[in-house]
């Protein structure tokens with residue numbers, strides 16, 4: 704089985720990006736795996752601190768390891784948005800492949816200092832664990848928002864990206880390039896799209912020289928995503944689109960079967976709805992391979 708680092712290198716060489724999908728139950732996990740297997744592309748599942756608290760850090764690590772072995776399939780596990788070293792160590796010890804160590808809410812110098820310490824501590828537990836650091840402001844909460852924050856104030860610069868990567872030793876950087884967590888109501892309806900600063904991504908890639916993650920990919924213009932991948936994005940996070948599909952699918956299941964109480968009969972429409980979203984995103988992220 705390839706390591707996540709090699710999967711990133713391969714995707715980068717092909718001009719593809721790896722899809723990252725957040726899961727917080729077995730319906731989401733099964734949907735993500737089914738879509739990735741159908742297209743035969745590697746995939747990362749991520750759980751934030753809140754998602755891990757619900758599912759269980761050790762429990763999800765055991766399930767993903769089991770799936771990887773049973774299907775001999777490259778599915779990887781990421782500890783998304785981890786705000787303390789204690790939670791990071793817990794994930795590293797449980798066997799996560801990657802971690803997003805996110806102290807982007809702190810002043811830059813403090814973010815650098817603590818992220819550097821975290822890189823050393825986490826790699827001492829698992830040398831192959833990939834550590835991602837965060838700079839800039841992309842908002843919080845993969846939810847439906849009423850209004851957009853002023854994203855222009857928190858955009859990352861190539862200079863700070865270079866300084867952050869050199870000072871901390873992170874493997875992956877998550878910059879703020881017009882992306883944001885969550886979706887506006889108009890995005891859920893498909894009336895508006897997030898737009899990305901492609902030139903800034905290209906400059907940050909050149910200056911930092913590391914793998915780049917795009918957070919908050921839900922609701923982003925398809926063509927901007929393609930251009931962002933071409934400019935150097937290696938991993939794209941999708942969460943809110945899956946949560947919207949999960950809820951709509953569940954509502955359909957409940958409405959279709961008003962007297963049903965068997966969970967595995969109610970959930971399939973939710974699983975199918977999530978799978979369709981993952982399929983469409985994975986096709987886009989792995990575009991060149993599909994065209995070949």
Ligand SMILES: [Zn+2]
Pocket residue numbers: 784884918919940
């Ligand atoms: Zn994120």
